[in-house]
Amino acid sequence: xxxxxxIEANVFPIAALLxxxxxxxxDMSFSWRRHCLEVIMKLTICIxxxxxxGWCLNGVEGxxxxxxxxxxxxxxxxxMLYMSFLWFLYVYDKVKNGNxxxxxxxxxxxxxxxxxxxxxxxxxxKPLIFYIDGENFYHRGPLHFVSTxxxxxxxxAACVMALVGMVRAVEHEMRVQYGLLVxxxxxxxxxxxxxxxxxxxxxxxxxxxxxxxxxxxxxxxxNVSRDGMTGLNNRRRLDQYVDALSREHLGRESLxxxxxxxxxxxxxxxxxxxxxxxxxxxxxxxxxxKVYGSTRSFIARYGGDEFVIxxxxxxxxxxxxxxRKLEKMIAGLECDELAGRVLxxxxxxxxxxxxxxxxxxxxxxxxxxxxxQVKQEHHKKAEPGCDTL
Amino acid sequence: xxxxxNMNINLFPMVLVLVVxxxxxxxxxxxxxxxxxxxxxxxxxxxxxxxxIGVESAQRLVQGNGMWVVNVVRMLxxxxxxxxxxxxxxxxxxxxxxxxxALAAISAAMVIAVIACFIVLLIPHEYLMQYGxxxxxxxxxxxxxxxxxxxxxxxxxxxxxxLYGALHEANKEMRTMSIYLIVFSLLPILGVTMQNINQTFRxxxxxxxxxxxxxxxxxxxxxxxxDSLTGVNNRRELDAYLERRGRQQGQNExxxxxxxxxxxxxxxxxxxxxxxxxxxxxxxxxxxxxxxSEGCFVARYGGDEFVVxxxxxSMGEMEHIRAGIEKCVxxxxxxxVRPYKLSLSVGIALWSECGCDxxxxxxxxxxxxxxxxxxxxxxRKSNCEHCxxx
Numbered sequence: 061x062x063x064x065x066x067i068e069a070n071v072f073p074i075a076a077l078l079x080x081x082x083x084x085x086x087d088m089s090f091s092w093r094r095h096c097l098e099v100i101m102k103l104t105i106c107i108x109x110x111x112x113x114g115w116c117l118n119g120v121e122g123x124x125x126x127x128x129x130x131x132x133x134x135x136x137x138x139x140m141l142y143m144s145f146l147w148f149l150y151v152y153d154k155v156k157n158g159n160x161x162x163x164x165x166x167x168x169x170x171x172x173x174x175x176x177x178x179x180x181x182x183x184x185x186k187p188l189i190f191y192i193d194g195e196n197f198y199h200r201g202p203l204h205f206v207s208t209x210x211x212x213x214x215x216x217a218a219c220v221m222a223l224v225g226m227v228r229a230v231e232h233e234m235r236v237q238y239g240l241l242v243x244x245x246x247x248x249x250x251x252x253x254x255x256x257x258x259x260x261x262x263x264x265x266x267x268x269x270x271x272x273x274x275x276x277x278x279x280x281x282x283n284v285s286r287d288g289m290t291g292l293n294n295r296r297r298l299d300q301y302v303d304a305l306s307r308e309h310l311g312r313e314s315l316x317x318x319x320x321x322x323x324x325x326x327x328x329x330x331x332x333x334x335x336x337x338x339x340x341x342x343x344x345x346x347x348x349x350k351v352y353g354s355t356r357s358f359i360a361r362y363g364g365d366e367f368v369i370x371x372x373x374x375x376x377x378x379x380x381x382x383x384r385k386l387e388k389m390i391a392g393l394e395c396d397e398l399a400g401r402v403l404x405x406x407x408x409x410x411x412x413x414x415x416x417x418x419x420x421x422x423x424x425x426x427x428x429x430x431x432x433q434v435k436q437e438h439h440k441k442a443e444p445g446c447d448t449l
Numbered sequence: 450x451x452x453x454x455n456m457n458i459n460l461f462p463m464v465l466v467l468v469v470x471x472x473x474x475x476x477x478x479x480x481x482x483x484x485x486x487x488x489x490x491x492x493x494x495x496x497x498x499x500x501x502i503g504v505e506s507a508q509r510l511v512q513g514n515g516m517w518v519v520n521v522v523r524m525l526x527x528x529x530x531x532x533x534x535x536x537x538x539x540x541x542x543x544x545x546x547x548x549x550x551a552l553a554a555i556s557a558a559m560v561i562a563v564i565a566c567f568i569v570l571l572i573p574h575e576y577l578m579q580y581g582x583x584x585x586x587x588x589x590x591x592x593x594x595x596x597x598x599x600x601x602x603x604x605x606x607x608x609x610x611x612l613y614g615a616l617h618e619a620n621k622e623m624r625t626m627s628i629y630l631i632v633f634s635l636l637p638i639l640g641v642t643m644q645n646i647n648q649t650f651r652x653x654x655x656x657x658x659x660x661x662x663x664x665x666x667x668x669x670x671x672x673x674x675x676d677s678l679t680g681v682n683n684r685r686e687l688d689a690y691l692e693r694r695g696r697q698q699g700q701n702e703x704x705x706x707x708x709x710x711x712x713x714x715x716x717x718x719x720x721x722x723x724x725x726x727x728x729x730x731x732x733x734x735x736x737x738x739x740x741x742s743e744g745c746f747v748a749r750y751g752g753d754e755f756v757v758x759x760x761x762x763s764m765g766e767m768e769h770i771r772a773g774i775e776k777c778v779x780x781x782x783x784x785x786v787r788p789y790k791l792s793l794s795v796g797i798a799l800w801s802e803c804g805c806d807x808x809x810x811x812x813x814x815x816x817x818x819x820x821x822x823x824x825x826x827x828x829r830k831s832n833c834e835h836c837x838x839x
Contacts, residue, residue: 072458277468
């Protein structure tokens, strides 16, 4: 295959990854996984460059070319192994919910990679994984299959973990996320298979780059629909969801629309400061996720201290049950900054078909009204005993 | 050039645009420009597909009607693709056709596209029996070059429209977007020109795919950083902004305004969330029109709180700004008929006076805002009979 073609086929994936990485830099929120993704992208770019360099120098005469070929090919293998290992860690961390990246438990997982690296290093004495012959042509060594198995093994393991996560996930959104992680492994697989079927193609790494682009675009998509502070769905996503619901839901099953807010949140904010207010919002959001996470509910932050829960398949009793559960959990929340103050919430719910309502928008208004009534009662109850509020 | 090589180059951009198309798919109530964007992706994808087929069958020396179909489809797709790109840029620059002139430009482009399509269909069959510029006879060469110059001029026109937007737009964000659009109209031009010079470079469609990726990511970025209700920056972006500001220690003085809507809770509870949202939108709009053109940073901090950061040098200057906001609010209350009257409490803080610490600035502005709020409350209490707000 023509070398210019090789270069061109790899230039576009590299450019695409550079575009994405440039964009990743803007994102100030530092997290281990984001950093990990950035490193994976950098490694993929380097791998593609080494790959092209290897092809360009293949068969070029001279001692310098020989040395460079050795270096480039070794680097190619090292980077490939490291990249697949990092991807494995990335998925592991995701499945473990952000607790997977640290500690000594990493070492056993890294053993296959280390074995491969040792084999590469041993190449100086006796070629195992690859060797360069006298005319500077690259050949696979007797143990070349080990490196392939290790690298693809890591990717495959990551796929399996993501698949398990997908099966276990309750929320639809989580399932989609895991599904994409499974797909990540499938892309290079397809590339590799086509590459081995049609001679002269070089698709493995460009397809890996495409998979990375997919993962990144999906992360960005989540950021669009998520509230930055609480991690719940944001107002934009709520509007979309309600629109979709209005069109799809034709009264096939019961539907409960609840809106809640935190009592005296304004006062907490004003007297204890915004930082405390933010913390309160976060712990309430956590409680919501815990209580409604296992049901078929959509939770969103509506505005300031208001949250909306849309539950499918809920009747009056169920909604009442979960409301109590939530109130109990929130009353029991511990937060140092609150100085012993107990949090309470007001929640109003509306049901599909109730009061001849069959528009989601009307349900919103009814729920809103009811929440306001509950709030009034809470205020009346609180006033005699507690005049600081 | 073999067809395998051609496929190798085209497959990655194809997968890439497919990924973008899929993530752009599920969106309810998406604006017109977003749909046009989908079309661009589909045309681009098909163009690459037809190119693979064309090069492959050219290599197998297929001739006759099959080749004619491939050639015609390819030319039509090129015309459609470049026209949709132009339309997309027009829509973006004119904010979904808010400007009448955009409509005229779009119609003109469509007319040209339709004429071009007819001409393509009218080209005699025997001209189009080969595929690829290197095998082309003189007549086919003329056809190919004609189409590619039409494409180039469409992209150039888009760049001109974007340039116009960049020069005439007061809003800083819009200006950045226009600049992006210029760059990414020029990228496909580069690709097509390179391919015209040397046919072994199959750069035209891949370049366009890259442009598609970049535009999509930039579009998403804008959604990530803005608050959907009010359209100003959201909390996430504010935190990032403050962190950046905090890191560039020292030299430049800047100030912060913390703005809170008085009695927003009452508006929300007594006349409904819808009007509450409307009030918030109007507050954001007042702040946007007042500050965005001055290069200030406007963000929604929380429920009914907004933060504005700008290069102000002294407390006196900021007091002046505060009075300016009050005037704007007054004008709003007089001009627009709403069931509520807006009133804002504005807290001010200066970077150097807070010991050059971001948290301290926020706290100081918050505290000042709270004092203002108390003052407003007392003032309202004292002339309660005259001013029945609710």
